Amino acid sequence: MPASPSSSAQAAREALARRLKHLMKNAGINGRVLSARCGWDPAKTSRILNAKAAPSDTDLRAWCDACHAQDQAADLIATSRAVESMYEEWRRLHRSGMRQAQEDVLARTAEAQVCRAYTSNVIPGFFQTADYAEALMRSITDFQGTPDDITEAVAARLARSRYLYEGGHRFVVLIEEWVLRTRIGTPETMAGQLAHLLTVMPLPSVSLGIIRLGIPRTVWPLEAFYLYDDQRTVVETLTASINVRQPRELADYARAFTALAKLAVHGDAARARIRAAIDALE
Numbered sequence: 001m002p003a004s005p006s007s008s009a010q011a012a013r014e015a016l017a018r019r020l021k022h023l024m025k026n027a028g029i030n031g032r033v034l035s036a037r038c039g040w041d042p043a044k045t046s047r048i049l050n051a052k053a054a055p056s057d058t059d060l061r062a063w064c065d066a067c068h069a070q071d072q073a074a075d076l077i078a079t080s081r082a083v084e085s086m087y088e089e090w091r092r093l094h095r096s097g098m099r100q101a102q103e104d105v106l107a108r109t110a111e112a113q114v115c116r117a118y119t120s121n122v123i124p125g126f127f128q129t130a131d132y133a134e135a136l137m138r139s140i141t142d143f144q145g146t147p148d149d150i151t152e153a154v155a156a157r158l159a160r161s162r163y164l165y166e167g168g169h170r171f172v173v174l175i176e177e178w179v180l181r182t183r184i185g186t187p188e189t190m191a192g193q194l195a196h197l198l199t200v201m202p203l204p205s206v207s208l209g210i211i212r213l214g215i216p217r218t219v220w221p222l223e224a225f226y227l228y229d230d231q232r233t234v235v236e237t238l239t240a241s242i243n244v245r246q247p248r249e250l251a252d253y254a255r256a257f258t259a260l261a262k263l264a265v266h267g268d269a270a271r272a273r274i275r276a277a278i279d280a281l282e
Contacts, residue, residue, distance in 0.1 A: 012083040013051040019076065020063060021049055027067035037066035055080060088241045090144060097149030098137055101241075102156035109160050109169075112228040116172045116257050119224045121236075122184065123193055124173060126160040127200060132193040133157050135185030164205050172207045174257070174264050176221060180210070180277035187281045194278045198271060209264030210273045219259045227253055 024034055031049065035042040039062075047053035055063065057077050064073040093101045102125075109115060109126065117124045122136055133154045141148055163169040183190050201208050225235045233244040233253045244250060265273065 010051065010087075012086060013054065016055075016076070016079055016083055017049050017051045019079075020055075023063065023067040023069050023072065027069065029067070034063065034066045038062040054083075057081075082245075086243050086245075088243070089239055090140075090241065091146060091239075093241065094141075094144055094146040097147040098141065098153035099149045099156050102153050106156055106159050108228060108232075108234075109163055110167070112231075113168065114170045114172065114229055116227040116254075117225075118174045118222065118257055118260055119179060120176045120221050121224050122179060122182070123175070123197070124224075124226075125157050126164060126171060127173070127197060128157060128161075129189075129193050129196050130154055130158060131186075131189040132184055135189055139184075164200060164203055170205055170207075172261075174209045174211060174260050176211050177213045177273055177277075180274060181280065183281075191278055191281050194274050194281075197274050201271065207266070208270060209261060209266045210270040211260065211264045212273065215263060218263065219256055222256065222260075225253055227257060230254065 024030065029037075031045045032042050035045045038045075038059075044053065048055050048059070057080075060076045060080060061070075061073050064070050064076065105125065115126075123132060125133070128136070134150060137150045137153055137157075141150060164171065180194060184193070197208065200206050223235055223237055225233055227233050227250075230250060231245070233250055235242040235244060244253065264270075
């Protein structure tokens with residue numbers, strides 16, 4: 001089984017720490033000397049070397065100065081920024097509310113020509129109605145205890161839906177059937193959301209498959225993930241958004257998506273599943 005994205009992010013942090021350790025070794029100094037030259041407590045150096053704390057841009061410049069390796073600073077800073085963007089905690093992303101994170105996803109959607117999405121928890125954002133998005137964001141905000149800017153965040157999320165109609169974008173989506181049966185908001189909210197799925201299905205930009213309950217699985221249920229033009233995969237966990245860019249891992253997600261697609265029904269069979277979920281609300 002391939003390593004999880006979160007473990008890959010930690011492995012990247014450890015690789016950065018090894019580079020910093022090599023700089024010290026090449027300079028012929030230990031952690032205590034480096035700490036003294038940088039003007040901070042040796043415990044900070046230890047945390048960085050053990051990948052338990054992420055160095056700031058300023059820290060990396062000071063580290064390189066201490067090791068007489070100023071020419072390495074720019075590359076290390078770029079590497080560190082890439083590492084830290086791999087694993088982004090929701091509470092940090094939502095520290096001032098959800099709007100900014102939604103605008104970031106909007107920009108990501110605008111840049112991608114093809115978005116492949118597998119969702120095992122909720123309807124994907126670009127298919128969401130305003131009522132469904134509001135109910136979902138309310139529960140997330142309450143759980144995380146982050147600032148309430150739900151009205152603005154919903155508007156930013158709904159803005160993604162315009163790419164269903166313009167710009168030549170393509171959305172290939174797989175939804176686990178239990179997502180259709182998972183009530184977010186009121187029964188009326190769910191009925192409206194499911195009816196909206198039926199509305200977007202005929203669009204030329206949309207391919208929607210439903211993975212039925214009870215069928216034999218060749219791929220186990222996974223956490224929701226989004227593939228953007230084979231350049232990036234975003235995996236959504238309870239606590240974090242994980243950005244995957246490593247080619248081997250991207251290939252694994254693409255292969256998983258292809259296998260999951262073979263489990264899905266499309267067209268009239270998918271519509272029947274959606275209508276059955278609507279009927280179950282009555």
